Amino acid sequence: MVVQDRRGGGTVAVAMACGTGLAVGLLTSGCSPDGAAADDQEPAGRAAPAAAEVRDSADALVRAGSAAVRTSMETASGGTRVAIRGTGGYDFATSTGRLRVVLPDPAGRPSGGHQPITEILAPGALFMKNRGAGVPADKWVRVATASLADGNLVTGGATDPLAAAELLRGAREVTYQGEEWLDGVRVRHYRGTTDIGAAAAAASPRTAPALAAAGDGFTTGEVPFDAYLDEAGRLRKVRQWFRFANGAPKGASVTSTTELSGFGTKVAVQLPDERDIYAGKIASPTP
Numbered sequence: 001m002v003v004q005d006r007r008g009g010g011t012v013a014v015a016m017a018c019g020t021g022l023a024v025g026l027l028t029s030g031c032s033p034d035g036a037a038a039d040d041q042e043p044a045g046r047a048a049p050a051a052a053e054v055r056d057s058a059d060a061l062v063r064a065g066s067a068a069v070r071t072s073m074e075t076a077s078g079g080t081r082v083a084i085r086g087t088g089g090y091d092f093a094t095s096t097g098r099l100r101v102v103l104p105d106p107a108g109r110p111s112g113g114h115q116p117i118t119e120i121l122a123p124g125a126l127f128m129k130n131r132g133a134g135v136p137a138d139k140w141v142r143v144a145t146a147s148l149a150d151g152n153l154v155t156g157g158a159t160d161p162l163a164a165a166e167l168l169r170g171a172r173e174v175t176y177q178g179e180e181w182l183d184g185v186r187v188r189h190y191r192g193t194t195d196i197g198a199a200a201a202a203a204s205p206r207t208a209p210a211l212a213a214a215g216d217g218f219t220t221g222e223v224p225f226d227a228y229l230d231e232a233g234r235l236r237k238v239r240q241w242f243r244f245a246n247g248a249p250k251g252a253s254v255t256s257t258t259e260l261s262g263f264g265t266k267v268a269v270q271l272p273d274e275r276d277i278y279a280g281k282i283a284s285p286t287p
Contacts, residue, residue: 050175051171051173053229053233054168054171054227056233057165057229057234058235060229060232061092064263065091065092066092066264067090067265068089068262068265069089069090069161071085071099071159071256071257072085072256073154073157075252084101084102084158087100088100089269090162091269092162095122095162095207096269096271097120097160097161098120099118099119100118100119101116101119102117103157115130116130117130119156120140121160124206126145126156127277135280136278139278145213148213149213149244150213150242151210151211151213152210153210153214153217153242154242158258162206163207163211164256166199166207166211167194167199167223168199168225168238169198169202169203170195170196170198171194172193172198175191175192176188182236185261187229187230189227190226190229191224191226194240195222197215200212200214218242218243223240224240224241226238234260235260236261237257237259239255240257241254242254242256
């Protein structure tokens with residue numbers, strides 16, 4: 001399936017590719033953090049340096065247990081942007097989550113003519129319902145995340161919240177940007193880059209295989225990020241910029257944003273029954 005957005009005279013294609021995933025396959029430009037990193041230093045008296053606090057944010061999420069989730073994955077070409085948005089919940093204790101992912105229609109409006117895709121995130125696997133591409137509407141598609149070139153950091157149209165946090169375990173060159181308010185919560189804003197290989201080496205056994213796979217899926221092993229942590233060290237929001245070849249000279253960029261709130265919210269995730277998983281052929285994406 002290809003979704004095109006012709007606003008502003010440009011054309012952007014969001015292709016369902018990578019066998020069973022939602023690949024955001026765009027040639028993009030300018031999809032990177034705005035402006036240079038601030039020169040603000042870590043406030044005097046803070047016990048842990050900025051990089052260490054960012055690296056530990058995944059542990060704080062596991063301690064929190066669960067959270068409500070909002071996701072956004074954006075691609076850009078010139079002045080045209082297309083976003084895939086998701087909402088749901090995630091259980092950090094079991095590394096499982098459920099998201100409702102909405103694709104834009106050809107005019108760029110969310111959910112216009114496209115059934116939302118239900119995604120279940122689980123250790124080592126991504127399940128999708130209403131996948132399209134010849135898959136019956138009542139069937140699930142299952143893909144092993146470690147088999148994907150990007151470890152499902154962008155393929156599914158939403159980054160697994162735990163993977164997004166564990167990716168920060170490779171954080172380096174982190175600068176403190178100051179305090180801000182986010183959804184009524186005071187947060188500390190950090191900016192830096194994270195190394196995918198270092199993150200994979202430090203990640204939990206549940207996430208490490210996917211991150212290790214992602215080490216070879218991008219044109220660079222360094223991922224710029226902006227992270228926002230609350231007073232408990234929990235990640236409230238993280239924005240990460242990925243770049244991959246996509247068969248084009250300048251490659252493609254994808255911006256993934258994950259927002260977390262309502263910590264401790266009960267999240268019930270039931271994995272699909274084996275008989276409900278589609279075993280047939282999946283149609284190739286439209287050129």
